[in-house]
Every structure is written in C-alpha cells, then in structure tokens.
Amino acid sequence: xxxxxxxxxxxxxxxxxxxxxxxxxxxxxxxxAALGVAIGAGSAGAVxxxxxxxxxxxxxxxxxxxxxxxxxxxxxxxxxxSQKNIWRAAEKLPQSPWSIAIAGLxxxxxxxxxxxxxRQVTLEERIYRHRCVEAWAMTVPWTGFAxxxxxxxxxxxxxxxxxxxxxxxxxxxxxxxxxxxxxxxxTEGLTIEEAGNELAFLVTGMYGKPLPPQxxxxxxxxxxxxxxxxxxxxxxxxxxxxxxxxxxWETISPTEYGFWANVNPDVPHPxxxxxxxxxxxxDERVPTRIYNGYGEFVAGLYAxxxxxxxxx
Ligand code: MTE
Numbered sequence: 001x002x003x004x005x006x007x008x009x010x011x012x013x014x015x016x017x018x019x020x021x022x023x024x025x026x027x028x029x030x031x032x033a034a035l036g037v038a039i040g041a042g043s044a045g046a047v048x049x050x051x052x053x054x055x056x057x058x059x060x061x062x063x064x065x066x067x068x069x070x071x072x073x074x075x076x077x078x079x080x081x082s083q084k085n086i087w088r089a090a091e092k093l094p095q096s097p098w099s100i101a102i103a104g105l106x107x108x109x110x111x112x113x114x115x116x117x118x119r120q121v122t123l124e125e126r127i128y129r130h131r132c133v134e135a136w137a138m139t140v141p142w143t144g145f146a147x148x149x150x151x152x153x154x155x156x157x158x159x160x161x162x163x164x165x166x167x168x169x170x171x172x173x174x175x176x177x178x179x180x181x182x183x184x185x186x187t188e189g190l191t192i193e194e195a196g197n198e199l200a201f202l203v204t205g206m207y208g209k210p211l212p213p214q215x216x217x218x219x220x221x222x223x224x225x226x227x228x229x230x231x232x233x234x235x236x237x238x239x240x241x242x243x244x245x246x247x248x249w250e251t252i253s254p255t256e257y258g259f260w261a262n263v264n265p266d267v268p269h270p271x272x273x274x275x276x277x278x279x280x281x282x283d284e285r286v287p288t289r290i291y292n293g294y295g296e297f298v299a300g301l302y303a304x305x306x307x308x309x310x311x312x
Contacts (some may be wrong), residue, residue, distance in 0.1 A: 004090060005093045029263050030272040036099065046095040046096065046116065046204070046210035046211060046217050046218040047115075047118050047123075047204035047205060047210055047218055047219070048064065048210060049143045049204075049205040049208050049209060049210060050123055050124070053123070053124060053125040053143060053208070054125060055125050055126060055127045055141060056124055056125065056126045059126050059128065059199075060101070060127075061125060061127040061128070061129060061139050062129070062293065063129070063139055063279070063286070064082055064139065065127065065139050065140070065141060066138035066139050066279070066280045066281055067280075067281050068206075068207045069207065070113065070138065070142050070280045070281040071138050071207075071215070071280060072087060072206075072207075072212050072214060072215060073085065073214075074085050074136075074280055075087055075090070075214045075215065075232060076132065076134075076175075076228065076229070077090055077214060077216075077270035078176050078182065078186065079167075079168070079169065079170075079174035079176045079177060079184075079186065079234075080130040080174055080175065080176055081175060081176050081216075082176070082179075085163060086214060087214035089173075089175070090211070090212075090213040090214035091213050091214070092173040092213075093173050093174070093213045093217075093234065094173075095210075095213060095217050095218045096114075096218065097113065097114075098113070098114040098218050098219070098236075099111050099112060099113045099114060099236075099238060100112055100114065100117065100237065100238060101234060101236065101237040101238070101239075102153075102221070102238055103237055103238070103239040103240070104154055104160070104164075104239035104240040104241050105159050105160035105240040105241065105242065106154045106155055106156050106157065106160070107154075107155035107156075107157065107179040108155070114204075114218055114219060114296065117150075117153075118145075118204065120149075121145035121146075121149050121150075121155060122145060122149075123143055123144065123145055123148075123204065123205075124143070124144070124145065125141055125142065125143050125208075126141070126142055126144070126201060126222075127139060127140065127141045127142075128140060128142060128199075128201070128222055128224040129224055129292055129293060130222070130224060130228055131224075131227060131228060131233070131263050131277055131288065131292045132227065132228040132229075132277070133227035133228065133229055133257065133261070133269060133274075135272060135273070135274060135277050135278060135288075136277060136278045136279075136280055137277040137278065137279055137280065137286075137288075138279070138280040139279075140205055140206055140207075141206060141208070142203045142205065142206050143147040143203065143204055143205030143206065143208070143211075143223055144201050144202050144203040144204050144205065144219075144246060145201070145202055145204075146198060146200065146201060146202075147195050147196075147200035147201060147202050147221070148195070148196045148197075148198065148200065148237070150202060151192070151196055152194055154238070154240065154270065156192065156240045157240070159242050160192055160242065160243075161191065161192055161241070161242050161243075162189050162190065162191055162192065162240070162241045162242070162243070162244055162245055163189060163190050163191075163192060163195045163238055163239070163240060163241075164187060164188075164189045164237075164238070164239040164240075164241055165188045165189065165190075165221060165235050165237070165238055165247040166185055166186075166187050166235070166236055166237035166238075166239070166275060167185055167186045167187065167188075167232050167233055167234045167235055167236060168185070168234040168235075168236050169184045169185035169186070182248075183248055183251040183252065184231060185248075186233075186248045187232070187245065187247050187248050188221070188229070188230050188231075188232040188248065189244065189245035189247050189259065190223065190230070190245045191301075192240075193301055194298075194301055197269070197297065197298055197301060198297060199223065199224060199225060199294055199297050199298060200221070200222075200223050201221070201222040201223075201224075202219060202220070202221060202222075202235075203216065203219065203220045203221070203222050204218060204219050206215075209212075212262070213234075216231075216232075216233025216234055216235075217233075217234070218233050218234075219234070220232060220234065220235060221233075221235065224292055224294055224296070225262060225263060225291040225292050225294040225295075225298045226260075226261045226262055226263065226292075227257075227261045227262075229248075229249050229261065230261050230288070244259060245259075246259075247259065255270060255312075256269060256270055256271070256312065257312070258309050258312045260289055260308060260309065260310045260311065260312075261312065262290075262298075262302070262310050262311050263288060263289070263290065263291055263311075264288075264290050264291075264310075264311035265287065265288035265289065265290065266290075266311075267311035267312060269312070274288055275287065275288060276293060
C-alpha cells in the first residue's frame with residue numbers, strides 16, 4: 001500500500017491562503033454582487049438558496065461564525081491538489097447538470113437529478129462547527145437538508161447496513177487525479193444509523209448562497225461530530241451496502257484515518273495531538289470537545305460498540 005508518499009495533512013498549517021488571494025476573492029465577490037450574478041463560473045446552475053432562511057435554533061454554534069472569505073479560500077480538496085488554496089481551480093468544476101445515483105440495496109436503484117431531489121426536500125439553514133483532523137476548525141452556516149430525508153426517498157432494503165458516498169472524479173478539471181497513487185475517486189461511508197441521525201446533513205449552500213465548488217458544490221455531506229474528511233464533497237453516488245466500505249483516507253493510511261473518525265480530544269492522531277483546534281482566520285486555539293460538542297445527539301450511536309476504534 002502507498003502510505004502517504006505525499007503527507008498531505010502535514011502541509012496544513014503552512015498552506016494558509018496568502019492575503020492577496022483573499023483580497024482578490026473579496027474583489028470578485030463585490031464585483032459579482034454589483035452585477036447581480038452568482039459568483040464564479042462554476043456556481044452557475046448550483047442549488048439556489050431560498051430567501052429568508054434563519055439558522056435552525058436546535059443547533060447553536062456556541063462561537064462566532066468563520067468569515068466567509070476564510071471558509072471559502074482555505075480548503076481541503078485533494079482532487080484539485082494537496083494545498084489549501086485550490087478555490088480558484090475548483091471553480092472549473094461544472095455544477096450543472098448534476099445528478100446522484102442511488103444504488104445498491106434499495107427498492108429501486110435510480111439516478112436522480114439534483115434539481116428534482118431538491119424539489120422533494122425542505123431546505124433549511126444550520127450553523128455547524130467543522131473540525132478537520134488536521135486540528136483546524138471553522139463555524140459555518142450551511143443550507144441543506146437532513147440526510148434522513150434522502151434515506152426515506154431511497155427506500156433501503158432491510159439488508160442495507162452502510163451508505164457509501166462516491167464523489168466526482170473529472171480528470172479534465174481535477175489535476176489531483178494525475179497523482180495516481182491516491183485511490184480515486186474519493187469515497188466515504190457511514191452506517192445507516194449514523195445517516196439517519198438528525199445531524200447528518202446534505203449541504204447545497206453556505207452563507208446564504210449556493211455551495212461554492214471549492215466547498216463541495218453542488219452537494220456535499222456535513223457530519224459535524226466526525227473529522228472533516230468524512231464530509232465528502234461533490235457527491236455523485238450514494239450506494240447502500242451490507243459490507244462496511246473502506247474509504248479513501250482509510251485506504252491510504254488505515255492506522256491514521258479509520259472508518260469511524262469521531263472527534264475526541266483525548267485520542268491523539270499518531271502524529272499530532274487532537275486536544276485543541278485552531279479557528280480559521282486567526283491563531284486562536286480552543287479546546288476540542290468530544291464528538292465536536294455534539295455528544296448529546298450522537299453518543300448513543302456508539303453505546304453498543306465498545307470494541308471499535310471509534311475516534312481515529
Ligand atoms: N471531499 C472530497 N471529494 N475531496 C477531499 O479532498 N477533503 C475532506 C472533506 N471532503 C475532501 C472532501 C476534508 S479532509 C475536509 S477537512 C473537508 O472536506 C474540508 O471542507 P472545506 O474545504 O469546505 O473546509
């Protein structure tokens with residue numbers, strides 16, 4: 001197995017977006033707003049955010065929102081490279097048309113256009129804390145819908161135990177795919193119980209706008225009690241399986257990035273501590289909390305799994 005020939009996540013903190021890039025982005029945003037158009041070519045056709053949404057009060061953030069410019073210019077998206085400043089490259093990823101295959105152990109496997117899917121759900125806004133395994137964190141207002149709603153639409157068979165998320169791999173616009181020791185496409189998995197948990201969220205927008213390509217547009221996952229690598233971007237297929245899948249980072253380095261990957265400050269990564277996290281946009285570090293502070297919602301999912309490696 002190729003174990004981190006390029007140790008991507010060791011690069012994290014020294015790859016902060018240079019100020020000119022941030023300023024350039026702001027100028028682009030201002031220009032776009034003046035023209036009344038969506039930002040970036042890649043945003044065209046992404047899922048519009050209904051006006052007037054307010055954050056769901058059931059999920060208080062408990063800390064200040066990250067600045068939009070920080071959250072949209074400091075990204076992990078290996079398909080576009082292992083550096084953090086891929087936002088401009090990611091805007092080349094076409095956002096429409098987009099469809100998602102519902103596959104595997106479901107009543108009727110099918111392909112559903114994202115537009116059609118969105119018509120069958122209720123979009124809401126939720127502010128979630130996001131904790132990357134690299135020990136940086138952000139606080140973001142996402143727009144989207146509960147993954148449990150998709151579960152209901154998919155009608156999984158009784159034998160389905162896991163969901164496997166497969167994401168877009170488009171070599172025409174994703175230079176990272178040339179690094180062929182990585183196990184493309186990027187995939188992730190959840191148990192069906194985790195997917196049915198109220199926190200599991202399919203995201204189509206952020207900061208009241210369509211989800212930018214660099215953040216996983218037009219549709220990504222947000223599972224905020226887990227390390228960020230579980231929140232797969234640019235989802236094109238959701239398969240239901242009986243077998244536990246092996247996901248992208250697990251294939252690359254199974255001792256460092258496991259299936260469960262629940263946030264826990266007391267379980268260090270083999271190469272660094274997870275006790276604290278740096279809030280995006282500054283140097284402030286805050287204590288990391290078990291399940292990223294969402295234990296009241298999710299701890300029960302793991303009560304019957306004393307022998308699993310739940311926190312890496
Ligand atoms: N999804 C895909 N397809 N490719 C990736 O490289 N990186 C993951 C996750 N989803 C990744 C992905 C990691 S490590 C993190 S921390 C989050 O996306 C980062 O999300 P953000 O860029 O919106 O902050």
